[in-house]
Amino acid sequence: MAKIVNTHDVPRLYSQKDDRFRYEAVKENVLGLRNICGEIVVYPPGAAGASHHHIGTEHLFYVTEGRGTMYIDDVPHEVKAGDFVSVFDGERHWFKNHTQETFAFLELFAPVKYQTIWDNPDLK
Secondary structure, eight states: OOOOOOGGGSOEEEOSSSSOEEEEEESHHHHOOSSOEEEEEEEOTTOBOOOEEEESOEEEEEEEESEEEEEETTEEEEEETTOEEEEOTTOOEEEEOOSSSOEEEEEEEESSOOEEEESSGGGO
């Protein structure tokens, strides 16, 4: 059966490093989806994530707000609201919000069982 869920009604997880946060919306326990998972990730001005890659999944990103830099295997790519980005199994990636505006994106994973490898676990 179809479900409608608002981001204000799902868990919000906060980074221990900075002011980034994520809405845990696209999860089996929230929407009932078993073959795709993901979340909405929000980067306040100046925030940056840590370099990592995934084993066993592909990523689809859709930028919903603002603009920022996405690094894929250390190559910077400017992304903005309306952009789709695909990242494949094993490609290292991370984001930085270099603006004074909020930068946010929806990220989806398929399949849902995968492993995340952090280049420096202390920075995640």
